[in-house]
Amino acid sequence: MSDSLAAIVRAILFILLALAMCGVIFEFAGYSAPQMFQSIVDGAFLRRNALEHALRWALPLFITATGVVISFRAGYFNIGAQGQFYVGAICAAFVAEWLRGYPAAMVIPLCFAAGMTGGALWALWPGLLRLRSGADEVITTLMGNFLAGLLLVYVTAGPLKDPSGSGQQASSRPLEAAYRISTSSGVSPTIIGIAVLVGVALWWLVNRTAFGVLSGLSGRNPTMVRWQGASTWKIGLASFLVSGALAGLAGTIELMGPNGRLAGGFLPAHGFTAILIALVAGLSITGAAIVAFFFGGLASAALYLPVMAGLPSAAIDIINAAIALFITARSRFIDTVTKVWRRPWTTS
């Protein structure tokens, strides 16, 4: 118990360190750091409707992050959630466009199936390259992100282009109103229901099934899993597919919920934030739910900053990046302190 306490204290300490570094950067850039943090907190949690906005970003982030948790637990650095998210959204958009006019009860499930399949397939090729040939999945999934970004630009300017759209930004035709699962607020019982379902299912998968135990073990000690007679190959493939499908699901929700159409510059740093959430949560599903809410608040503040104080939304990117820089720090300092503090009880 005290060990996990130390882990939490350490995470908070390093997040504070990251925020302090951001403060220095903001001061250098000519903004007042305290005022900046104040408006970020305002925008994230204190403003009217802020909680709803935070939840709007937190739900897809949570779903993407659970996927990242699955692949990281199995020991694969799948950092391609961004690309899998895009491809999922693209596939769902294609299905929605082809089946335009059919009843919503038929189209919506098909869109979800297409989105999850698309995301899973976009995770499958780096997974196969890794498992069959040993090609480093960090590079292949990263390149997959760039390729998916180009694919999105191509699709919105080509096959799915909205002919009536303005020249400003290429986008697809808006989805039919019946296919939307939320208004542009992005919070609806359907989406919350999906997030809860995903959370419960994944919690069960990780903590109560053989797959969860074996994938957790294979991340720590693949040799042992092989000696136990389990197939690391199957576990690896399954974790790539599940994480891709979840990112694709989040992309589908983003398309059919708040966005309602596919646009060129669609959620820039979503995958990266999901990685952060998974790491801050220490690769636990319940932790991810709490942390996703915090980062959802930051994401909603990012949109509020330019309006409120003329601050660039890059400020949030910097905060996220600084947290990423420090979050996996394992300095022994905290452990030493807690050990010294614990000594009277443990030695007596």
Added chain:
Amino acid sequence: MDDVVIAILRSGTPLVYVTLAGVIAQRAGIWHLGLEGLMITGACATVVGTVLTGSVGTALSIAVLICVVGSILFWFVVEKLRANQIIAGLGLTGLGLGGTSLAIQSIFGSQAAVSAPAGLPRIGAAFGAYGVLSVLVLLMPLAVFLCWLLLCRSRFGLRLSASGEHPFAARSVGVNPSAMRLAALMIGGVLCALAGAELAAGSLQIFSQNMTAGRGFMGFAAVIFGAGHPLWATCAALFFAVVGALGIRAQLVFGDRVPHDLLLGLPYIATVFGVWLSARLRGGAKAAAGGFGELRDN
């Protein structure tokens, strides 16, 4: 023909510099995914520095200084705070991308592209059509040669590789692996600044947001493709540059018949192919130092 070679040299030179930075870090045992962030910082500092001071030389020194400071920060986080290299590297990249956007926003009041009054010096009319290239292109083979000399033919290089491959052995003969990594990352910082400077001020004299477009990651892929050897990694980087130039060429030839955005993806596909091929040839990726196991165990 000349214009194709010029295009390849132009797009290949920044890639080669950033690849050399990655090679030196790789030899010291660091998976340097912060290359992209350092590179864009170098690009931004060169252009903004030229606008503010009017002198390219001063701007370049500022860029080098900032990139070295960034490298020291990365070293501190990875080596002293024992953070995961891959995540910390991605964090450094994000810091570079976000920080440069914030910098041009706060200095110029908008996020539009910034153009500098002067670029890097050209190599001059004596080279005919090639005179439009910058001096950094001319220095590139020299940099590769020096890097090879440093890594493969010097005592320092041997110690660096020892620190990367077997830190315990290095420590037992009195080499401090941590200090060697600091040296490697600082040299890498200088090379990343040069890569950024060549990218932003070599031919265009313009800085725009996210202008590196994954070149730092491509450089890192070239390191893996080239097995951490400076010459092979340089060849890999030039291969990516050739594919990129061919993509642009194909665009001119095919016109609208092949989608433009898919041709832009060619270098990324080549990178994936390169990583796959090097894994086939050498059999399996080595796991990066430190998995995520420790996250759950503490």
